Amino acid sequence: MSSQDNIYYCHPIFRPPSEANSLLIQLTEGCTYKCSFCVSNLRKNFKIRAFNDVKKDLEIARKIYRGEIKRIFFLDGNAMVTPFQELIKILDYANKIFPYLERCSVYAHSKDILKKTSSQLEELSTLGLKMLYVGFETGNNELLESINKQTTKDDYIKTTQKLFKAHITLSATFINGLGGSGNQELSKNHAIESADLVNKICPNDDRKWYIAFLSLMIPSGTEISKRKKAGKFIEMTPKEILDELKLFIQNINFKNPNANCIFRANHASNYLPIKGILEKDKEIILKTIEFGLSHKNNLRPDYYRRL
Secondary structure, three states: OOHHHOOOOOOOOOOOHHHOOOEEEEOEEOOOOOOOOOOHHHHOOOEEOOHHHHHHHHHHHHHHHOOOOOEEEEEOOOHHHOOHHHHHHHHHHHHHHOOOOOEEEEEEOHHHHHOOOHHHHHHHHHOOEEEEEEEEEOOOHHHHHHOOOOOOHHHHHHHHHHHHHOOOEEEEEEEEOOOOOOOHHHHHHHHHHHHHHHHHHOOOOOOEEEEEEEEOOOOOOOHHHHHHHOOOOOOOOHHHHHHHHHHHHHOOOOOOOOOEEEEEOOOOOOOOOOEEEEOOOHHHHHHHHHHHHHOHHHOOOHHHOOO
16 A cells, blocks of 8 residues: 555644544644643644645545444544534545445534534534544633633533534543642632533533543643643642542532443552442542552553653
8 A cells, every 4th residue: 555545644643532533634733732741732833724624534444344334433632623624524424435434533623613503503413523622621711721721611611512503523621730739729620610510511401411520640741731840730649649539439429320431540650540420439439549549550551651
């Protein structure tokens, strides 16, 4: 196969763990936001790729996989920033050449979702955009501002309402340890406000949606790494991370008894792999966290943790 027959990728590639078996197509490069913990803007210049270039990659994938593609994840950091009409063209073409396509998904920032109208989101959903991965990070506005997230807790609530109305599945991520060690009040607020956010966005039906937790890692060159180097930020210990997650779980209280919220804290950055259904498995999850707190030798060593 010649280089002209290779699907284009702008490295390094970041994708959700759940998209491991999906076709990856580069729709955008980099990210338009500059969160203090993220490396995306350090390694890539942002751009939205031309439709014909994306189309070419889809056609190459068609030749390689003979049309037997069921899922596509469109890279990169916030591909939802792509203008509505461009997204429509790309989804329409993907459906045309992949007859078995079941789902397309992207990373998205809440601001880019809110800029799309409800009718636009519904049209995108009809064409197969069925899951959006949104980095909530925290429900605490003070912390959101400090990490330069450029959004608010209220934005997340509005975002979720629009997605659920359009029948688009939400997969939201939070990050333990964002406030650093030595600030117990901020850690407490991070956990409680994040739980309050999850409680408020819980739908009234039994649709499946996802909440995941990562543990903060500090790549070189990020704003948080600069603060750490200057002695202005101290990383949380594994115990502090688990205590924070425990407080989050303790404050989950859904009004809907049929809630189907899939919870995961089994990312490679986490010290302890945890999974369950909120809040059905609340007590099981809390017991798992307690086990980690009392059996520190079972926690993932720092040298095994990855983004």
